[in-house]
Amino acid sequence: MTYMDKGLVEIHEALKSGKVTSQELISESLKKSKEVQEKCNAFVTILEDAKETPVTEDILSGIPYGIKDNYSTKGILSTGSSNTLKDYVPFFTATAISNLESHGAVAVNKTVMDEFGMGGTGTTGHTGIVKNPWDQTRMCAGSSAGSAAAVAAGVYPYATGSDTGDSIRKPAAYCGIVGYKPTYGMISRYGLFPFASSLDHCGVLARSVEDAAIVVDGMKGIDKNDMTSWDSSNMHLYDSLTKDIKGKKVCTIKEIADISMYPNASSELKEHLENFHNTLKHFQDLGVEVEEVSVDQTLLNALASVYVVISCAEATSNMSNLTGIIFGPRSDADNYIDMMKNYRTTGFSPLIKRRFVIGSYVLQAQNKDRYFHNAQRVRRLLVDRWKEIFKNYDAVILPVGSGPAKKFDEDKDMLDHNTQVLEEHLQVGNFGGFPSITIPDGFVSGLPVGINITGNCYDDINVLNIAYALESTMPYKNQIVKEEH
Amino acid sequence: MEERKFTSEMVDDYADKLLIGLTREENQMVLDEFDVIDAQIDIINEIPNIADVPPMTHCLDDFTYELREDEEEESISIDDALANCDDYAGDEIKVPKVVG
């Protein structure tokens, strides 16, 4: 009998009834961690000495989980998957993680990510590439690659993630699981290594909408250490779940989801979009109206650059604390400038360095208005457009990516013109801080694909319920990697 | 070809100011990626009245919050402060000589 491939409520009941102990769950999770490490390279650290916690009424108590390695964890190596912090052991724990701890959750490993979250491939972490458990010749997407791989492989029911562009919601789709980032500020970012502060969200990778709701209930809360956090104590995500969404109205966006937009579509893309439109039909059974809206193509075309410009600019500043002076391996040099420069040159991966240079360029006084401020302006236009849509619709439903997980030889981190909007549209959820969840909706070429539901700020319960109801119409809840696929 | 806005020399200069070194290949990759961005920014500039849109600087700006009360919290310990530092002297972090 295994438990780590089950849902939280089922595991909790087993614990309560004494069928299994927290220690046994930890052992199972650690054993599975080692298998998945062997196969997928999903972990920076496996916490062999993880301690059981008392089983209480709290669903999360006694149950193992994983932490993305950009969450600061007291006494536990926290690298952000970067050589710049390869030995960094913090003395304080991120608020979201200490919240989970106070619910009795048991961390068993720290998961590999794209370096500091800057990447969407899961290939730029300092401990090597993360392989997709469904097909090890493919990537998991990123940046929460290790978390997605581990949850999909049944190491534990959930792992924390972070999402600046789509870093929870894209890997969730590629790994056939659920990825949820709530409204910006619902979960404190204190202790989350920053990538782009105005876009960074904490969130979770799980195998069901129910589990995602339970975990975010455990992570969220206003925090005196994060001024952008807000009080959500009157929002009970799990308790509010209902499949009755009759009468709701959702929409999809023609310019993103319509196959006619992609005259040169590959067969995978066609299959993916077809699958998406088939999934939309499930809404009819749920009594939900689905319509198609249009968004100005110019705005959509600018989306990817808006993201790159804003995220690179904020990142280059956020990572200026990485000099090796207070933490990180000190570089040898006889003057302080060379000391910092050696550390940064050898510590950061080429991708990050490129992004820093771009971020720096767009912030220069003579360039700032054309690039940075214009990007911030289009950010507003996009967010305003989405908010306008939310006046008429409960959620925007869109396909995730242009198909299933990509092969390692297809580099996703350079902007590709043809399917760019399809690949990058989830970033609007970060621009506006919208609650956004990806759930699996089928298979293309034998690999899982996902569908995304995004709603207005603070409307998390609504978004979760739409996902919860839609999930119930499909056979992918609590989906675990099936190797023979 | 139109004259480049961002030249290889500029890339190196910016990298240097960010205290990072780039290889030739990395430098070229910056230029390639930049060209894509620059072309898209050209599109943005064609959006009517774009200059009148207030830049969106924060993710949310519609919630109320309080400024912090002026109450002291205990200092972190020296051991914690220096635990990840590779070079210190006594209770202070040591760096190569800093001159004005």
Next chain:
Amino acid sequence: MEDYQVLIGLEMHCEISETKTKVFSSAKNGYSEEPNSHIRPVDMAFPGTLPVVNKEAVKLALKASMILHCTQPEYMYFERKNYYYPDLPKGFQITQETKPAPVGSYGYLDFECKGESKRVRINNIHLEEDAASTDHYPTFSTIDYNRAGVPLLELVTEPDLHSAEEAVAFLETMRSIYQYAGISEADSRKGQIRCDVNVSIMDKGKDASNPKNWGTKVEIKNVNSFGGVRDAINYEIERQIALKEDGTYDEMEQQTRRWDEDTFSTIYMRSKVDAIDYKYFVEPNIPKFKLSPDWLESIRASIPELAPERKEKYEKVYHLSSYDAQVLVKEKAVSDYYEETISLGADPKGAANWITSVILGYLNKEELEIKDLYLTPTMLVDLMDMVKSGKISSKQSKEVLNKVLEEKKAPKEIVKKLGVTQISDDKTIRDIVVKVLDEHPDLIEDHRKGKNTFDFFVGQVMKATRGQANPSLTAQIIHEEIDKR
């Protein structure tokens, strides 16, 4: 000199010392001999830490803004100033650069210089954080983060000052404001005040209100005392005039120099062309904060009486000379001491005399501050009362004060111990007078003939009483007794 007019602008940085905690961190705001003893994780920029704005620091900054007749923003926010330096742990300073972010924009201040009233326009005043402090050794430097994050007010004037004296008078006025308003001790010896000075010269007769007529601006960085400001300005004026006379002034580029105390000269640092681009952008971790009119009003109402108002009160209500009033208000601590003395019932003029002539002289000689003075206002009032009631003479009181300060004992105790006390008893004195007159009938005759023998009689009485007879009462009784004969 007479061929040129001088334009001087100041950037005055002053630490806010009157908050309990730092501006973006809840670590103690205060000097400590012990390095790294006032730090929270954010002060050393540990990954994942976030700034949280101190309400009291904002309040004090707004107070300064109001005193300087500046406009307060509708929404307050902060920006990042990005640069690398070992004393700047985050790699950026959180500050307010671009209008309307600063706590104050476009105000003015009237101040006095050599009895003349002057007005300087304030471009802006903004709230920011201080950097860490570094200590230098022969082969390395060390960093102490106690100062990192201490609130700092930066005040930027227009180039409305025309001489070193005016610049120093302005700075002294500002120091007085900071002290009186309870914002800062503003003590340059503690490194709380640091200035950058802009100096340019232009031909006399041209219109100084037109920036086109201004000369080339030279900025002198990091001048850390008012004396330094004076010397740096005077040096720079002469240097620039010499260039004019040489005919090489027009070749001088806009530049930054630094004041070198050892060589007593300004030294070239960099040209305007090499100015650092700080890549300012809005700090995304601090939401825009609406300054409510109610809060602003309550801050305005809390502005206390400042030096000019106190001076006026001293002249008009207490009838002090303008000179004495100025001496009393120069340091807030002295003025507070004076006001407390009066509130305990002392005669305003008498108290002013004591403080300006005796106490300040003593403090000056001993290089002490009034807060270190053993004599409290209560003791001063006791001393004044003893003179008033005739218990001791005015002459004795000076001796008593010296003993009080020397032995650190209360005036009453000293009087008792020394046995100094004045004889004011009519009968005791009268008996002695009668005895003296009886012994010198010839001198009474001389007195009647118009010779001055009166002082002799007084002297004899004093001799007989070891100086303790009340002088005025003695004189009165001598007159009465002579008239009786």
